[in-house]
Amino acid sequence: MDIRKLQRIIVNALEDVKAKDIQVFNTTKQTALFDRVIIASANSNRQARALGHHVFCEVKENGGEAVAIEGLETGEWVLVDCGNVIVHILQPALRAYYNLEELWGAHPVKLKMLEKQSEDSEEK
Template sequence: MTTDNPAPPATSEEVEKLHDLVMQLMDDEQAQEVVSIPLTGKSSIADHMVIASGRSSRQVAAIANKLAEKVKKDTGKSPRIEGLPVADWVLIDCGDVIVHLFRPEVRSFYNLERMWAFGDEEGSA
């Protein structure tokens, strides 16, 4: 019987490096309306939630796949992806950074920013 040893928790520097990598890729791939919501103190699921839109399902899928490849290349960890191949709403779980990619109509319907931005005085960008 084998036991899985959980990975040690990431340092704050590693978390910020991962967050910066995600934000840079969103910019490079021309994701639209990128919002980053800090989750520290709000949830134990992650330290950051990034929400962005693609112009089409095809672009959403392409961004998700490129992000997964980049995170694996830079960190050695394989993110979990949910929502492909339909790509209306794709979730990429990078561990300390959770990324939601939407088609614009689907994003406006679920409005995750409003749900998760509670307690923020100025909002976030």
């Protein structure tokens, strides 16, 4: 699956469950293990678990590779491995403490917010 399509599916899934402060980073120059890191915040353990599960299911439903999901037990930091994309869903305190943006944030990806709206209007 095209990396842009996969990242759009993931961001849409995060937005569906009201994730906060979604950021996407291009990591192709930093590691050969994956091409994107997506970081989002959840307001509660329950929301973090719901976000992780929803991302995992949406990627699978759309023909993507959803390899694994970790952290559902506590819901403080949920990691979803989607092959070429790694998704981190954290509680705000953990996100501030670990500051993953500093580690992966060298190359932020700008998302076209109108893409989802145009897709929705095409379906109607």
